[in-house]
Amino acid sequence: MSQQITLNVNGDGHVVQVEPDSMLLYALRDNLGLRGPKFGCGLSECGACTVLRDGKAIRSCITPVSAVGTSRIITLEGLGTAEHPHPLQQAFIEEQAAQCGYCINGMIMQAASLLKQNPHPSRDDIKKALNGNLCRCGTHMRIVRAVERAAGRANG
Amino acid sequence: MNAKGNDLPSASDIALSRRAFLKSSGGLVVAFNLFGPAVAADTAQESVAPPPAGNLYAWLAVHPDNTATLFTGKVETGTGVQTALAQIAAEELDFPFDRLAVVMGTTSKTVDQGPTYGSMTIRYAGPQIRHAAAAGRQALLDLAAKHFGVPASQLTAKDGAVSMLRSASRTITYGKLVDGKRLNIDIGASGERFAMKLAPKAHLKDPSTYTVVGRPIARKDIPDKIMARFVYVQDVRVEGMLHGRVVRPYGVEATLQSVDETGLKKIPGFVQVVRRDNFLGVVAENEWAAIQAAAKLGSTLNPSGPDAGQAKWSNWNGLPQMDQIWETVRHSGGRDSSAVSHGSTATALAHASRTLKATYKTPFQMHGSIGPSCAIADVKGGRATFWSGTQMPHETRRDMAKLLDIPLDGIEVRWFEASGAYGRNGLEHVVADAAIMSQAVGRPVRVQWMRWDEHGWEPKEPPIVQDLQAALDDSGHVIAWQHHMWIPTTADTHLTAAALIGRPEATGHIGSAGVPIKYAYNFENADVAAHDEGRVGLLTAWLRSPAQFETTFAMESFIDELAAAARQDPLAFRLAHLDDDRAISVLKAAAQAYGWQSRPAHANADPSGKHAHGRGMAWVNRDETRVATIADVIVDPSSGRINVGRVVVAHDCGLVINPDGLKNQIEGNVIQSISRTLHEEVTFDTAHVTSRDWQGYPILRFEEIPDRIDIVLVNNSPEHMSTGGGEPSTCPTAAVISNAVFDAIGVRLRQMPFRPERVKAAMS
Numbered sequence: 041m042s043q044q045i046t047l048n049v050n051g052d053g054h055v056v057q058v059e060p061d062s063m064l065l066y067a068l069r070d071n072l073g074l075r076g077p078k079f080g081c082g083l084s085e086c087g088a089c090t091v092l093r094d095g096k097a098i099r100s101c102i103t104p105v106s107a108v109g110t111s112r113i114i115t116l117e118g119l120g121t122a123e124h125p126h127p128l129q130q131a132f133i134e135e136q137a138a139q140c141g142y143c144i145n146g147m148i149m150q151a152a153s154l155l156k157q158n159p160h161p162s163r164d165d166i167k168k169a170l171n172g173n174l175c176r177c178g179t180h181m182r183i184v185r186a187v188e189r190a191a192g193r194a195n196g
Numbered sequence: 197m198n199a200k201g202n203d204l205p206s207a208s209d210i211a212l213s214r215r216a217f218l219k220s221s222g223g224l225v226v227a228f229n230l231f232g233p234a235v236a237a238d239t240a241q242e243s244v245a246p247p248p249a250g251n252l253y254a255w256l257a258v259h260p261d262n263t264a265t266l267f268t269g270k271v272e273t274g275t276g277v278q279t280a281l282a283q284i285a286a287e288e289l290d291f292p293f294d295r296l297a298v299v300m301g302t303t304s305k306t307v308d309q310g311p312t313y314g315s316m317t318i319r320y321a322g323p324q325i326r327h328a329a330a331a332g333r334q335a336l337l338d339l340a341a342k343h344f345g346v347p348a349s350q351l352t353a354k355d356g357a358v359s360m361l362r363s364a365s366r367t368i369t370y371g372k373l374v375d376g377k378r379l380n381i382d383i384g385a386s387g388e389r390f391a392m393k394l395a396p397k398a399h400l401k402d403p404s405t406y407t408v409v410g411r412p413i414a415r416k417d418i419p420d421k422i423m424a425r426f427v428y429v430q431d432v433r434v435e436g437m438l439h440g441r442v443v444r445p446y447g448v449e450a451t452l453q454s455v456d457e458t459g460l461k462k463i464p465g466f467v468q469v470v471r472r473d474n475f476l477g478v479v480a481e482n483e484w485a486a487i488q489a490a491a492k493l494g495s496t497l498n499p500s501g502p503d504a505g506q507a508k509w510s511n512w513n514g515l516p517q518m519d520q521i522w523e524t525v526r527h528s529g530g531r532d533s534s535a536v537s538h539g540s541t542a543t544a545l546a547h548a549s550r551t552l553k554a555t556y557k558t559p560f561q562m563h564g565s566i567g568p569s570c571a572i573a574d575v576k577g578g579r580a581t582f583w584s585g586t587q588m589p590h591e592t593r594r595d596m597a598k599l600l601d602i603p604l605d606g607i608e609v610r611w612f613e614a615s616g617a618y619g620r621n622g623l624e625h626v627v628a629d630a631a632i633m634s635q636a637v638g639r640p641v642r643v644q645w646m647r648w649d650e651h652g653w654e655p656k657e658p659p660i661v662q663d664l665q666a667a668l669d670d671s672g673h674v675i676a677w678q679h680h681m682w683i684p685t686t687a688d689t690h691l692t693a694a695a696l697i698g699r700p701e702a703t704g705h706i707g708s709a710g711v712p713i714k715y716a717y718n719f720e721n722a723d724v725a726a727h728d729e730g731r732v733g734l735l736t737a738w739l740r741s742p743a744q745f746e747t748t749f750a751m752e753s754f755i756d757e758l759a760a761a762a763r764q765d766p767l768a769f770r771l772a773h774l775d776d777d778r779a780i781s782v783l784k785a786a787a788q789a790y791g792w793q794s795r796p797a798h799a800n801a802d803p804s805g806k807h808a809h810g811r812g813m814a815w816v817n818r819d820e821t822r823v824a825t826i827a828d829v830i831v832d833p834s835s836g837r838i839n840v841g842r843v844v845v846a847h848d849c850g851l852v853i854n855p856d857g858l859k860n861q862i863e864g865n866v867i868q869s870i871s872r873t874l875h876e877e878v879t880f881d882t883a884h885v886t887s888r889d890w891q892g893y894p895i896l897r898f899e900e901i902p903d904r905i906d907i908v909l910v911n912n913s914p915e916h917m918s919t920g921g922g923e924p925s926t927c928p929t930a931a932v933i934s935n936a937v938f939d940a941i942g943v944r945l946r947q948m949p950f951r952p953e954r955v956k957a958a959m960s
C-alpha cells in the first residue's frame with residue numbers, strides 16, 4: 041500500500057505518497073519534480089541516479105524510500121544555487137565538462153562525496169572514485185580535470 | 197515587411213523563453229520553455245505544419261527587448277551543434293551571441309533540414325543558416341534605411357544595432373526596428389533537407405572579418421546541464437500523463453501466446469495492459485507501478501525463458517549462432533558494389549614474390565546511451581503530439597502519420613534533448629511504443645525503456661567480416677591490394693513496434709551503405725568492394741561512423757602489416773603510397789606533434805620487460821574530414837590487458853566553428869572508440885540479446901582512460917570548407933591500437949574487441 045513518507049531533501053521536509061519499497065529515485069523525480077538524479081539503469085551499474093545521503097554518495101535507483109528514514113538527501117539541485125554554484129559545478133562549467141550531460145549529475149555528486157572525504161585527491165584518487173560512474177559520450181578527460189580544478193579551488 | 201502586427205503565433209511563449217535564457221548565466225537556450233507542460237495540454241486548434249522554408253520568420257525572430265531566436269530543424273545530441281549553429285547565425289546577423297536563443301527540432305517551429313546524423317550538420321545546415329542570417333541582416337538594414345530615411349549603403353550593423361556610417365550616435369536596435377513583428381520576408385528557398393539552398397542573393401560576410409565563428413565560445417547548454425535546470429526528454433511531464441513500460445518478446449520474433457493479468461490490479465496505480473498482436477505494454481498512474489506490472493509480465497533483467505513471466509511467448513530461436521556469426525554474414529545474400537577496381541589485382545597477386553592475407557572481424561556493437569530511450573505520446577482522434585529526443589523529428593512526424601493513419605497536418609513532434617545517442621538508437625522506436633499505448637488508453641503516455649530494453653532492443657551496429665590480400669615487390673612497394681567486405685545493413689529503419697503490431701512495413705526501409713570506405717592509396721592494382729546485405733540476425737542501424745570504423749580498422753591495420761613485412765617505418769610506408777595532400781598533412785601533423793622517430797614496427801621490442809610499450813598510427817578520410825591518430829599502448833603480457841597512454845589526433849575538417857566544441861567531440865570519439873576496441877561486443881543466444889546491462893556489455897571506465905589526448909587542428913581556415921567533426925575521429929582508433937600492440941608484443945589483433953583473454957590467446 042502506498043504511504044505518506046517524509047523525506048528530508050535539499051534541506052526541507054517533503055511528504056510524499058509512495059510505496060515504501062519503491063525506489064528513492066522515483067520519489068525525487070516524479071513526486072518532487074527534481075531533474076538532477078537520472079534513471080540510467082536501475083541496477084546500481086552506472087551512477088546516473090547518484091544523490092548524497094548524509095554527505096555520502098548513494099544510488100537512489102536501488103535505495104527504497106523506506107530505508108531513507110531521517111537522513112538528509114542532497115540532490116544536484118541542492119548542491120549550489122545559480123548565484124552560488126558549488127565549486128564542482130563552477131569547475132564543470134569552466135572545463136566545459138559535458139557533452140550530452142546525462143551522466144554529469146552522477147559525476148558531480150560522486151565527486152562531491154569524494155571531496156568531503158578527501159579534499160586533496162590525486163588524479164588516481166579521482167579516477168578510482170569515479171570508476172563506477174559510466175559516461176558514454178567520453179567526457180572523462182574533462183570530468184577529471186573539472187574535479188581537479190574544484191579540488192584546487194576548495195583547497196585554496 | 198508584413199505590417200499586420202505581432203502575428204507570431206507563440207509570441208508569448210517566445211517571450212517566456214527569452215526571459216528564462218537571459219536570466220541564467222551565459223545566455224542559455226531554453227527551447228523547452230516554449231512548450232512547457234502548462235501549454236502542452238491544449239494545442240488542438242493551432243496549425244502544426246512546419247513554417248515555409250523560403251520565409252525569414254522560419255529561421256529568425258527578433259524580439260522587442262533586442263534578443264533573438266534562431267529556429268533550426270537540426271537537433272543537439274550532445275555534440276555542441278546548437279552552439280556552433282548559433283555562432284554562425286550570430287556572425288552573419290551581427291548579433292550578440294549571448295542574446296541569441298536557439299529553438300531546435302520541433303516540427304511546428306522549424307524547417308526540415310534533414311536528420312542530425314552523419315557529421316553533416318555544420319557542413320550542410322551551417323551554410324543554410326548562414327544564408328538565412330545574412331538575409332536577416334539585410335532585412336534589418338532595409339528597415340533601418342526606412343527608419344533613418346537614408347539608403348542602406350550609408351548604414352552599418354553591429355552587435356544587434358544599426359547605426360549611420362557618418363554619425364555613429366544615430367543608432368537603433370534590431371528589436372526596435374522589428375517592433376515585435378514577425379519577419380515575414382521572402383528570402384527564397386529551393387531544394388530540400390540537406391540539399392536545400394536558402395537566400396541565394398544574400399550578401400555574405402568576408403570570413404576574414406569573423407569575430408564569432410572560430411572562437412572557443414562556451415556551449416549554451418552546459419550551465420543548465422550542470423545546474424540541474426536542463427529539461428531532457430526524460431524530464432518532460434505532461435498534464436494527465438500516464439507512465440508506460442514495454443514488455444518485449446522473449447525471443448526476437450516470438451509470438452504472444454497468452455497474458456495472465458493476475459495480481460496486476462493489486463499494484464497501486466496500475467491502469468491497464470496494452471496488447472495488440474505481439475505488442476505488449478502496461479500503463480500506470482506512476483512509474484513504479486508500471487515497472488512492477490511489466491516485471492510481472494516478464495520484463496526483467498534476466499528472464500529465464502519464454503514463459504517465465506505471466507506473459508507467455510512462443511519458443512522462437514531464429515537468431516544465428518553467435519560463434520558462427522561471421523560465417524553467417526559471409527553467406528548472407530546481398531549486392532556487390534565496388535569502390536575501386538583498377539589494374540588486375542588477381543594477376544598481380546598470383547605472380548608476386550611476396551603476398552600477405554588477413555581476415556578482420558568485428559562484432560555487433562551498441563550505442564549504449566546512458567539514459568534509456570524515452571518519449572511521450574498524446575494520440576487523440578485525428579491528432580497526435582509527441583515529445584521526443586529523436587535525431588530526426590521531421591521523419592518521425594512522417595513515420596507516425598503512417599503508423600497511426602493520421603494526416604500529417606495533425607501531427608507535431610516537440611523535440612527535447614535526450615541522453616547522447618551516437619546514431620540511431622531506441623529514441624525513434626520508443627515514440628512508436630508510446631503512440632500505440634496512448635492510442636489504446638486515450639491519454640498521454642510517457643514510455644521509458646528499462647536498461648534491458650535499451651541493451652536488448654536498440655538497433656545495433658552490425659558484425660562485419662573483411663578479407664584483405666596484398667602483394668609486395670622486392671623493394672617493399674605494394675603492387676596489389678584487395679579488400680573485400682561483407683556488411684549487413686547499417687540503415688534498417690523499420691520500427692520494432694510496427695512489426696509487433698503486425699505491420700512491419702508500415703514505416704522504414706533497409707538502406708544501403710555502398711562501400712563504406714574512402715580508399716586513398718595509390719596502389720597499381722586495387723580491388724576494393726563490399727557485399728552489402730540486409731538484416732542479419734538483429735536489427736541494425738547506424739552507430740557513429742557506421743561501418744567505416746570497422747573498414748578503417750581493417751584497411752589501416754593491414755597497411756601496417758605490409759609495412760612491417762617490408763621492414764619499413766609505418767609513417768614513411770603510408771606516405772610513399774599516398775597522393776591525397778590533406779591525408780599527408782594530417783599524418784605529418786600528428787607525427788610532428790607526437791615526436792615520431794622513424795623505425796619499423798616491433799624493432800624496439802624488449803620481450804623480457806614486464807610491460808611492453810608500443811606505438812601505432814592510422815588515418816581516415818570520412819566524408820572529406822581527414823583524421824590521423826597516433827597512440828602509445830602498454831601491454832601487460834601476463835594479464836593480456838592493454839592500456840592506452842598518450843593519444844595524438846591531427847584533425848582536418850576545414851574551418852572550425854568552435855575549436856573547444858570540436859575538441860570535446862574529438863576527445864569523446866577517441867574515448868568511445870577505445871571502449872569499442874577494447875571491450876565491446878553484443879552477446880546473444882538464438883532467442884535474444886544476452887548482454888542486457890553494463891555487466892554484460894562493459895564500456896571503458898575512468899581507470900582505463902588515456903593519460904592525455906593532444907589535438908592538432910589542420911587547415912582550420914576559411915578557404916577550407918567546414919566538414920564534419922562528430923564522427924570521423926572514431927575511425928582510426930582500432931587500427932591504432934592493433935598496430936601499437938603489434939609494435940609492443942609482435943602480435944596482430946584482427947578481431948574486436950581486444951579483451952585480455954583474446955590478447956593472451958593471440959600471444960600463445
Ligand code: FES
Nearest residue numbers: 080081084087101
Ligand atoms: S540508475 Fe542508478 S546506478 Fe544506474
Ligand code: FES
Nearest residue numbers: 141143175176177
Ligand atoms: S556526457 Fe553524455 S554520458 Fe557523459
